[in-house]
Amino acid sequence: MPHTQILDNALGAIGGTPLIRLDKIAKKEGLKCNLLGKVEFFSAGGSVKDRIAKRMVEEAEREGTLIPGQSVVIEPTSGNTGIGLALACAIKGYSVIITLPAKMSLEKEATLKALGAEVVRTPTEAAWDSPESHIGVAQTLQKAIPHAIILDQYRNVNNPLAHEYTTGPEIIDAIVSTPSTPSRPSSGKVDVFIAGAGTGGTVTGVSRALKRKHNPNCVVVAGDPQGSILAEPSSLNEQEAGQAYIVEGIGYDFIPDVLSREPGTVDHWIKTSDEDAFAAARLLIKQEGLLVGGSSGSALVAALAWLKTEEGWKGFGSVEGANVVVLLPDGIRNYMSKEWFLETTRAAPTPLAHKINAILKDSKSSKQE
Structure with missing residues (x-):
């Protein structure tokens, strides 16, 4: 929840992260649903x-x-x-x-x-x-x-429990407490939740909070990078098995104990590529002003890919008021020196940049005359 009182220490500033509309990306992709980002870099240490x-x-x-x-x-x-x-x-x-x-x-x-x-x-x-x-x-x-x-995040039950008791309820509270209006329609519930999977604790814990205590019909989608083996069915992993991937913080070459394989915890798996993930992260930064990392891009890629499936589009993507929540796990702080981010600084000059250069060039010439 938002922090409105003096905190004893930085541990009190963990969680309570905002749910933010991704309207520009939703419009660009032709979506009618509410595309919402749970932005975790606002937490004290910078990540989920x-x-x-x-x-x-x-x-x-x-x-x-x-x-x-x-x-x-x-x-x-x-x-x-x-x-x-x-x-x-x-x-x-x-x-x-x-x-x-x-x-x-x-x-x-x-x-x-x-x-x-x-x-x-x-x-x-x-x-x-x-x-x-x-x-x-x-x-x-x-x-x-x-x-x-x-402490072993791969086996520790407190990994998914942290999300069942905090992340999930925060998402629910934000949706439920935001009224539906003619200009901002809402179903009043979380209809779809998408997250990348690393240890799997996040998607497992949030799924339990949403399905057991809020909306049993909520669809949960997990993203898994190409080269990882977390996705189900296992045939999804065969094409790029063992392939190295650059994106950090998601995917593994083993199945962590905290990733629930119980039917219905994760409804769908989507494989994502480095190229698409980094492009999506740059889009979140430039279009939505959210300074996110590559794994956030992976989550967005998984969300958009699933929403364009027949089930995703008919049931949610094309439905006004449907609430689709994408978990954006961390910020750009950890990746400023990475090549995928530095590419952003090498973009071709914009028309405004050309105009600035022309003005300064003319100004310099005038002073020399």
């Missing part, structure tokens, strides 16, 4: 992963497995969970070690170190169950360091 980091730490403290002044937190991560944990542990006084695949951005490493975490890079190509992987290295360190604990 702040939520699970906070809950995993606080629940571990309640259970007595994290001991102030003694425990060392270790976590294998693609970066954002690590940043959330480093933020929480900086406030609470725990030492932190983050194991991070080499492909993850320099900005993530810099942010982690600024928060006081130790960072260990691991080979991107290492299989998840290899001793050299970010998971394997974390396990090696945990065995060797006294009082070390891996």
